[in-house]
Amino acid sequence: MNTAPSSVAGEIADFDVARYRADFPILSRTVHDKPLVFLDSAASAQKPQVVIDAVSHCYEAEYANIHRGVHWLSERATAGYEGARTKIAKFLNAASDTEIVFTKNATEAINLVASSWGGTFLQAGDEVIITVLEHHANIVPWHLLRERTGIVIKAVPVDDSGALDMAAYHQLLGPRTKLVSVTHASNALGSIPPVEQMIRDAHAVGARVLIDGCQAIVHSPVDVQALDADFYVFSGHKLYGPTGIGVLYGKAGLLADMPPYQGGGDMIRTVTLEESTFADPPSRFEAGTPHIAGAIGLSAAVDYVSAIGMERIAAHEADLLAYATERLGDINSLRIYGTAPRKASILSFDLAGAHPHDVGTILDREGVAVRVGHHCAQPVMERFGISGTVRASFGLYNTRADVDALYESIGQVMEIFG
Amino acid sequence: MSALRELYQEVILDHGKSPRNFGKPEGANADAHGHNPLCGDTVTIHLKLNGDVIEDIGFEGRGCAISVASASMMTEILKGKTLAEAEDMFARFHALVAPDAAACEPGFDAPDLDKLVVLAGVREFPMRVKCATLAWHTFKAAVDPDRAEITTE
Numbered sequence A: 001m002n003t004a005p006s007s008v009a010g011e012i013a014d015f016d017v018a019r020y021r022a023d024f025p026i027l028s029r030t031v032h033d034k035p036l037v038f039l040d041s042a043a044s045a046q047k048p049q050v051v052i053d054a055v056s057h058c059y060e061a062e063y064a065n066i067h068r069g070v071h072w073l074s075e076r077a078t079a080g081y082e083g084a085r086t087k088i089a090k091f092l093n094a095a096s097d098t099e100i101v102f103t104k105n106a107t108e109a110i111n112l113v114a115s116s117w118g119g120t121f122l123q124a125g126d127e128v129i130i131t132v133l134e135h136h137a138n139i140v141p142w143h144l145l146r147e148r149t150g151i152v153i154k155a156v157p158v159d160d161s162g163a164l165d166m167a168a169y170h171q172l173l174g175p176r177t178k179l180v181s182v183t184h185a186s187n188a189l190g191s192i193p194p195v196e197q198m199i200r201d202a203h204a205v206g207a208r209v210l211i212d213g214c215q216a217i218v219h220s221p222v223d224v225q226a227l228d229a230d231f232y233v234f235s236g237h238k239l240y241g242p243t244g245i246g247v248l249y250g251k252a253g254l255l256a257d258m259p260p261y262q263g264g265g266d267m268i269r270t271v272t273l274e275e276s277t278f279a280d281p282p283s284r285f286e287a288g289t290p291h292i293a294g295a296i297g298l299s300a301a302v303d304y305v306s307a308i309g310m311e312r313i314a315a316h317e318a319d320l321l322a323y324a325t326e327r328l329g330d331i332n333s334l335r336i337y338g339t340a341p342r343k344a345s346i347l348s349f350d351l352a353g354a355h356p357h358d359v360g361t362i363l364d365r366e367g368v369a370v371r372v373g374h375h376c377a378q379p380v381m382e383r384f385g386i387s388g389t390v391r392a393s394f395g396l397y398n399t400r401a402d403v404d405a406l407y408e409s410i411g412q413v414m415e416i417f418g
Numbered sequence B: 001m002s003a004l005r006e007l008y009q010e011v012i013l014d015h016g017k018s019p020r021n022f023g024k025p026e027g028a029n030a031d032a033h034g035h036n037p038l039c040g041d042t043v044t045i046h047l048k049l050n051g052d053v054i055e056d057i058g059f060e061g062r063g064c065a066i067s068v069a070s071a072s073m074m075t076e077i078l079k080g081k082t083l084a085e086a087e088d089m090f091a092r093f094h095a096l097v098a099p100d101a102a103a104c105e106p107g108f109d110a111p112d113l114d115k116l117v118v119l120a121g122v123r124e125f126p127m128r129v130k131c132a133t134l135a136w137h138t139f140k141a142a143v144d145p146d147r148a149e150i151t152t153e
Helices: A017-021 A049-061 A072-092 A106-121 A140-149 A166-172 A195-204 A252-256 A292-308 A310-329 A356-365 A378-383 A400-417 B003-007 B010-017 B065-078 B083-097 B111-124 B126-142
Strands: A100-103 A127-131 A152-156 A177-183 A208-212 A231-235 A246-250 A268-271 A276-278 A334-337 A346-351 A371-373 A389-393 B030-036 B041-050 B053-062 B149-151
Touching: A049 A292, A072 A100, A072 A246, A072 A292, A100 A106, A106 A140, A106 A177, A106 A208, A106 A231, A106 A246, A127 A140, A127 A166, A140 A152, A152 A166, A166 A195, A177 A195, A195 A208, A246 A252, A292 A310, A310 A334, A310 A346, A310 A400, A346 A356, A346 A400, A356 A371, A356 A389, A356 A400, A356 B003, A356 B065, A356 B126, B003 B111, B010 B065, B010 B111, B030 B126, B041 B065, B041 B126, B053 B065, B053 B083, B065 B083, B065 B111, B065 B126, B083 B111, B083 B126, B111 B126
Parallel strands: A127 A152, A127 A177, A177 A208, A208 A231, B030 B149
Antiparallel strands: A100 A246, A231 A246, A268 A276, A334 A346, A346 A389, A371 A389, B030 B041, B041 B053
């Protein structure tokens, strides 16, 4: 184990990570009597105090059901919930608030599109293109739709670096392609596909495009209009927001033609015992009482990251990824999976002779929290002939010292398994 | 001894690296497949049963040190046992590794069951108990005609 390589420059100058760390109460705790080193933000990020406070304030001071009461509390809660929609529309640069549908997470958003849009507009023989990089949440809904409609699912392969094989993508695209559903950043490898080009190419053959933005939206600015994405989904909890709240962005024209996903209160225009007529989007897709406090908490999270600046967060995390890649790269028995030129701050690896679960247990005892296993992305694990990896993922609050702690704790693994 | 060293004792690391009875024994006449969908680990238990005696036993699959070592040690212990003895051992083993089993000290009157005590360290790691028990649950499936495949979830 050597000391830190001197060729890597210091942390980026204008990013006061110590100040941001202080915003996250959980980061000051210990685990197994060791300071917590949290390297699992790609699974779910920790929450800043402003998000915790926003959720508490909603319940303590301004909570009632939304869209129905005429009383003051209901007005306040409705303003908070709809204000969150406006905030997120701006964050994504959507053309209109009405293009933002609240869901419980990205998984539900993809299922909504598959069931409502796919179930209406796709027929037997129509082709949906996904990629080997996808999370199970962007695979299984299409399998379910295939059961219902007989669509054909095709997957774009990756090269040995984990980058998409764009030549294969172009071969798969054709007149039968109706949808391309692709991740904006691989949760297992970090690879960032060239979605701008993929969207242009898909539109050229008349196909629609859904982007799974879970891992991308936390690391860089997203502009759905510049991308020209038809659908864009993400989960609030990975963006430092609460669990149980997610977002589906859909172009207004597409949402307008889609039937409801679920039936219930708040999504109707009129109901008799015989029939219902439905509200316009986004209400049409938000049946029942939604996660009001969750939306308000997510709004606070968007304010928080916006105040820091997504470009600055991206630069900080890129620095951490480069530092970690170089630092861990000098461990002979360590193999990194995912070496594509464009990557989010995710480092997946395994160690010769030690199973990822054993590595994860040993790291945990050093206070280092990583994700181990297949990361709900079994096809990409199969592509590399492995059952799983150890994944360190970096958020805005991580530091080079966290990387050093990871490096040192890997030394513990090698002491036991070496 | 730290909890970690207790978990990863030499004998466990040895069985994990060099599992015994790995493969399908000749004349095997029963098997079952076990799977942990959370981590992707798999194990297949092969048995050569003669009446209710386990004449031979082997396993295949891939997994962490704990799951491979547990499967390896299980095959060593169960070879030559009757199904009733195996059932009894499973109950004792489960009491040994289950995190909430502190009150029910297993009586180790069967001398070769002592070998399994090295796996007791897993009790301190609730997330890993399933790694230690997967092979045993799969063994039970192999001798139960109604359950050809088991999963930890």
